[in-house]
Amino acid sequence: SGVAVHPSDERYKHLLGKHVRHPFTKRLLPIFGDDTVEKDFGTGAVKITPAHDFNDFKRGKEHNLEFINILNDDGTMNSNAGPFEGQKRFDVRYTVITELEKLGLFVGKANNKMVIPLCSKSKDVIEPVLKPQWWMSMKPLAEPALNAVTDGTIKIKPETAERQYRRWMENIDDWCLSRQLWWGHQVPAFYVKMQDGPDFDTDADHWVCAPDEAQAREKAQKKFPGKEFTLERDPDCLDTWFSSGLWPFSTLGWPNKTNDLEKLYPTSVLETGWDILFFWVARMIMFGLKMTGKVPFTEVYCHSLIRDSEGRKMSKSLGNVIDPVDIMDGIALEGLTDKLKVGNLAAKEIERAAKWQKQAFPDGIDECGADALRFSLINYTTGGGDINFDVKVMRSYRNFCNKIYQATKFVLGNLPQNYTPPAKGGKSGNESLPERWILHKLTHAAKRVNEALAEREFSQATQATHQYWLYELCDVYIENSKAIIRDGSESEKKSALDTLYTALDDALRMMHPFMPFLTEELWQRLPRRPGDNTKSIVVAAYPQYDQSMDDPKSEHDYEIILGCSKGVRSLIQECSIKEDGKAFVQPLNEDAYRTASAEQPAIKILSGKYLSELTVLEPSQGPPAGCVVYPVSADVAVFLQLPGSVDAQKEIEKMKPKMTKAADAVKQQQTVLGSLSQQVSEEVRKKEELHLKDLQSEQRMYEESLARFEQMKLQ
Incomplete structure (x- = not known):
């Protein structure tokens, strides 16, 4: 026009x-x-x-x-x-x-690229056509719904979703409610068709809204007294999201004041996808406030959306839809391809999808179990964005489940048949350094997990449990406890087993929300503490932070043990030692000497199978000639004796880059310290000073080791 x-x-x-x-x-x-x-x-x-x-x-x-x-x-x-x-x-x-x-008016034609809208079902070309529609004025509804979030009545997580919600509500448009469909809630509007007047169905004055025809007729008679008319109900349906927006209270008997409505509305938490935050969540909030005067819930958590490993939306035609059951139970490549044929995909789409499956899963999908799948998805959940889901990642979590099983099997296998755990968890006062350390790590893991769950940072919760299970309980403490269980006194064994029980019992309960099946199965096999008749891990008390187990000194001292064992393993690997490794621990102060001497067996067992001899030197002692160094911290360093004749010049050349790197790190850290403002907390400043001290010790160790190799050249 x-x-x-x-x-x-x-x-x-x-x-x-x-x-x-x-x-x-x-x-x-x-x-x-x-x-x-x-x-x-x-x-x-x-x-x-x-x-x-x-x-x-x-x-x-x-x-x-x-x-x-x-x-x-x-x-x-x-x-x-x-x-x-x-x-x-x-x-x-x-x-x-x-x-x-x-x-004679045709000038010519040219091909131009354009976007043609196609129906998702029929693939036919869509032609936009004007149709009379029902609209709802949204600004009066949006304002109180926006206020409910800004004043904290409703909390939306993550923060990106809340910002998106605010942006939508602040710029809301009127809502086209009517849909030309065969299913759904029919629009409760009736057209009053006058027998002696013009017929204009777009005239708002000739429409009445009512739940049924009888009530519509009453309204029409009041509106047009003494007139003859007929009623025609609008054949259109309401938008699906309009009906969905009524769900929180309409399912409880509203508009009647039922017991269910009184007791169950509002609810507490709504968990949903961020993609329907406006379509559904916002409408529920607006309708709830308008129709009941109350918000429908007090918290909204928007979970992530799953895409394939390449970041594409999952689509049947692409063949990249991953059935969770296939991950849990496993499936061969042929089975994946057969699933494509059950449906209405065109032959070309089946061919394309099968090609992608063959590339992505050449050997099919391994059986991973429900718990590994659940843990993986929760661990992926960071900030409500999309998840690029890679089935290959599942294998590591399946192996992690096996690690949990093996750790539990080890503990159960070492508990005596008549073993009774202590009445309470925590410290008895007789624990060794490794025991105090694992209990310290346990209570801090519980603290981090509870804080993360409270803040709905679920990936942080899974990372904290994963860190504790894999790198602290399994890789360190269980390995450390083997020597005590094998060679320790009866009292040492009893203390180690009690600590193992507590460390495992709390770890299973901590992991339970993320791996319910595995943890229930394993927890049922643990002996109960006296007076504990809990039937299921589901109702067992969840681990909480226990200040009595918080022991920073044990962490500092045990970091010496871990640092020494890590240093020895690193030197053994670097020097390709395959047997009879001989190492020395060089404490640099009396506290470190006492700790290293007392825990020499722990350092040795954690250093690996290629180490046959470990000596703890006194602070005043120096290492023998022909040793390479690994600076651990300002408290300690470790040395490895090189076998056979030593090429001093070769070792000097290997050490020079390390010494240069250490010197550069010292300069950089000195710059960091010098740039700290006066407003920085004493805790932060002290942390940076300790880091500088460690770097300076590392530089000094390399310099001294280099000097020893230089001396060897002169001999």
């Missing part, structure tokens, strides 16, 4: 405000200026059809154009199409060109 040109286009400036006559319908079409027109595209003059294009609709609204519909519901032209009335929508496109050629 108009022709748009750019207002600065010199070719058409003189035509602005004038009209052109349609060659077939003879209607006058206004010529108007619009900044969105691309002057260099085509002729620079664009026909605007507001009734049949979304972009043109906006232009038509802005320039007050006439909205003319030329399509019938069956896709044929109506009377507004003039001589083309009755023709099919695709046929008329060719007819128009033919008729323009007959009139």
